[in-house]
Amino acid sequence: MTATIAAVQTLPVSLPVHPGLVVRGARGVHDRSDFLLVRVVTSDDVVGYGEVSGTPLWSGEDGASADHFIRDLLAPALVGRPLTPVGALETLMDRLLAGNPFTKAGVATALWDAHARTLGVPLAVALGGPYRDQVPIKLSLSGDGPGLDQVHATAHALGFRAFKVKVGLGVTADLARVARARQLAGPDAFLGVDANGGWSRADAARAVVGLVEHGIRFVEQPVASTDLPGLGALRGRGIPVVADEAVFGLADLVALLRAEAADCVSLYVGKSGGPGRAVAMGQLAGAFGVETLLGSNGEFGIGAAAQLHVACALPTLSEFPSDIIGAHYYAQDILAHPLDSDGMTVRLGGEPGLGVVPRPDLVGAFR
Structure with missing residues (x-):
């Protein structure tokens, strides 16, 4: 039986850029990022992760807007649906939310990660x-x-x-x-x-x-x-x-x-x-x-x-x-x-999915 999506969870994370690597360009200074991590849990208890890396000055998105759209709009529509094909879920998100590609990419990455982990292969495969x-x-x-x-x-x-x-x-x-x-x-x-x-x-x-x-x-x-x-x-x-x-x-x-x-x-x-x-x-x-x-x-x-x-x-x-x-x-x-x-x-490593997971302190903070 095809796994279904049991939960879509989020976690705001804010990090300062390495002080010696702050970027100063024509679009301003990038010295910290306020992003959003995404976690998808399937009915088979497979977990996939994604990340919304939005910057308001450039994309018009940020962690706060992404959290709202994912929790209040996208997650209710995704939970209970089959995990595959992931493309069908991407199309569903497009019907629910105009624009906001970084927000939808964070969810899509988590879906693809869960899919690849279910198959037991790296996401690149x-x-x-x-x-x-x-x-x-x-x-x-x-x-x-x-x-x-x-x-x-x-x-x-x-x-x-x-x-x-x-x-x-x-x-x-x-x-x-x-x-x-x-x-x-x-x-x-x-x-x-x-x-x-x-x-x-x-x-x-x-x-x-x-x-x-x-x-x-x-x-x-x-x-x-x-x-x-x-x-x-x-x-x-x-x-x-x-x-x-x-x-x-x-x-x-x-x-x-x-x-x-x-x-x-x-x-x-x-x-x-x-x-x-x-x-x-x-x-x-x-x-x-x-x-x-x-x-x-x-x-x-x-x-x-x-x-x-x-x-x-x-x-x-x-x-x-x-x-x-x-x-x-x-x-x-x-x-x-x-x-x-x-x-x-x-x-590239050989681990399934993205091949990475957040730190344990972050894993326990998703909601």
């Missing part, structure tokens, strides 16, 4: 993989002067050797920051930039000329998320263009592909609405010759594990390092056992 068992990663560098130096020193001590520099705050200052980052990282280190949509078309064109001399490997979201023509106009100028804020769900991806506006797409489990949909979006992008990497909204350990399994389940993945940084980014870890990561790569 349930999603159609794995095509690889490790993923290269990078970390953001931001700030100026001693602040930038400190972030790099902290990241280097954690093992990171690949980086992206936060720009979009004024071309002159941006280029000076990139020049300093190149000095710090070394002439052969992987270095990209992320403008978070902070440049105008004219500023982006001027910045790209200056970035070429610093050996920058990609420029991420150089112009506004709605400006697909402006994004596409920067292609072919010596630095590949990565779309991030321009692509949330499938409709955004289709529009981007039609406009031929990017060389690579930064996929998020949260933006996509869950791990299954993230893999489907990556497959579609790959069919059109557009690479993908896993981007970050500062996920905790559960979200980082979901990123890892999605990255390993994608048939093709960009050589650009992904942003699976949950094992390093916060002052503490929410996981009982951290992901296997040394700052240069994060590695």
